[in-house]
Amino acid sequence: MPLASDVDIYAVQRPDEDPSLAVRNNGGTAPSARPAPAGRREALLVLSFGGPEGHEDVMPFLENVTRGRGIPRERLEAVAEHYHHFGGVSPINDQNKALIAAVEADLAAHGVDLPVYWGNRNWAPYVEDTWRKMADDGIEHVYVFATSAYASFSGCRQYHEDIARARAALGGGPTAEKLPHYFDRPGFLQANAEALAVALASLPADVRDTARLVATAHSIPDAMAAVAGPQGHAYEGELMAAAQAVVDAAAPGRPFDLVWQSRSGPPSVPWLEPDVNDHLKTLAAAGETAVVVFPVGFVSDHLEVIWDLDNEAEQTARDLGLAFARAATAGTHPAFVATVRELLEERRAGAEARLGTDCPASCCFVQRPARPAA
Numbered sequence: 001m002p003l004a005s006d007v008d009i010y011a012v013q014r015p016d017e018d019p020s021l022a023v024r025n026n027g028g029t030a031p032s033a034r035p036a037p038a039g040r041r042e043a044l045l046v047l048s049f050g051g052p053e054g055h056e057d058v059m060p061f062l063e064n065v066t067r068g069r070g071i072p073r074e075r076l077e078a079v080a081e082h083y084h085h086f087g088g089v090s091p092i093n094d095q096n097k098a099l100i101a102a103v104e105a106d107l108a109a110h111g112v113d114l115p116v117y118w119g120n121r122n123w124a125p126y127v128e129d130t131w132r133k134m135a136d137d138g139i140e141h142v143y144v145f146a147t148s149a150y151a152s153f154s155g156c157r158q159y160h161e162d163i164a165r166a167r168a169a170l171g172g173g174p175t176a177e178k179l180p181h182y183f184d185r186p187g188f189l190q191a192n193a194e195a196l197a198v199a200l201a202s203l204p205a206d207v208r209d210t211a212r213l214v215a216t217a218h219s220i221p222d223a224m225a226a227v228a229g230p231q232g233h234a235y236e237g238e239l240m241a242a243a244q245a246v247v248d249a250a251a252p253g254r255p256f257d258l259v260w261q262s263r264s265g266p267p268s269v270p271w272l273e274p275d276v277n278d279h280l281k282t283l284a285a286a287g288e289t290a291v292v293v294f295p296v297g298f299v300s301d302h303l304e305v306i307w308d309l310d311n312e313a314e315q316t317a318r319d320l321g322l323a324f325a326r327a328a329t330a331g332t333h334p335a336f337v338a339t340v341r342e343l344l345e346e347r348r349a350g351a352e353a354r355l356g357t358d359c360p361a362s363c364c365f366v367q368r369p370a371r372p373a374a
């Protein structure tokens with residue numbers, strides 16, 4: 001078995017495919033379960049979605065996100081308004097900077113001497129530029145922490161593609177491995193559970209014990225959900241497991257629902273349902289008086305959380321006469337920050353590669369046009 005450092009897991013493994021599809025993941029090449037070679041210059045890369053920094057960035061950003069995806073123009077214009085409402089600035093960039101600062105401090109406090117870089121798929125700092133910087137800095141191998149905890153094309157495989165695209169653009173640079181899914185990590189779950197407890201406690205005392213718990217995640221097309229993970233439907237499965245664990249810790253024995261938010265795409269294409277707003281109507285019709293929404297599907301309070309939940313869903317709840325609270329995401333909770341370090345340290349120590357690092361070739365495979373380099 002070759003050493004991890006000998007194996008380029010982002011090399012194109014299926015040259016029989018149309019290369020313009022740019023579908024590459026681990027390609028069936030298992031990263032080895034051996035400790036990192038002594039002396040190798042390594043780094044951690046926080047790889048994220050990216051977001052606009054001002055009004056003039058909004059449309060170019062949205063075009064980056066949706067190129068080749070068949071998203072109707074009206075949807076883009078509606079989403080652009082959400083960004084313009086916040087000055088054209090997505091909160092996600094500051095949130096990533098805060099996460100990186102917290103991870104740097106945590107690594108230093110634990111004696112882990114490793115530089116941390118930041119790159120995005122859809123906006124500066126683009127992952128392609130970060131790859132060049134890492135190569136210039138002499139980095140030989142990079143562990144990639146993606147800001148998504150779950151399986152699916154959008155949440156896992158597309159991040160593998162981003163790495164492959166960055167390496168292709170540079171013609172090499174550091175070798176890389178993506179850290180595994182972390183939806184089931186104690187630190188991630190603890191951060192979400194504490195936030196759910198805080199949100200519950202913020203409700204008026206008379207509805208606190210009866211409020212309906214509602215987990216949310218980004219809706220994805222049914223077709224994407226069907227192929228998520230090695231056996232399919234891993235996105236829903238992982239979300240259900242995480243939501244259950246969060247409820248078990250914060251409000252043991254309480255029932256909860258898992259519903260979807262932020263649907264995109266043309267109406268003719270089926271996406272996961274029900275939408276959170278429709279679900280609130282169902283709950284109100286059934287006589288519920290209060291809800292706590294906890295967006296366990298996301299790792300920070302980015303725009304889709306603060307617009308689609310704090311604005312839209314909150315308004316829906318108000319119209320329905322439901323008391324409403326929204327739980328925070330993991331953000332920079334110390335337990336979540338520690339999880340990042342643990343994921344990194346496990347792989348450096350030679351832990352077995354798990355899903356998200358070592359994905360079967362067909363895992364989360366959705367045939368779609370390549371996203372050209374930015």
Ligand SMILES: CC1=C(CCC(=O)O)c2cc3nc(cc4[nH]c(cc5[nH]c(cc1n2)c(C)c5CCC(=O)O)c(CCC(=O)O)c4C)C(CCC(=O)O)=C3C
Nearest residue numbers: 049051065069079090092147148154155218264302303304
């Ligand atoms: C599963 C999933 C996650 C969670 C995993 C992860 O975090 O990676 C996620 C996160 C995010 N999605 C985000 C923003 C957008 N997503 C869009 C569109 C889409 N998302 C999809 C899925 C997901 N998205 C899909 C299947 C599409 C259709 C287009 C396509 O097939 O690719 C669009 C286009 C406009 C629209 O139609 O909404 C925007 C602007 C932001 C940034 C928010 C900010 O700026 O703070 C974040 C973190």
Ligand SMILES: [Fe+2]
Nearest residue numbers: 154218262304
């Ligand atoms: Fe999205």
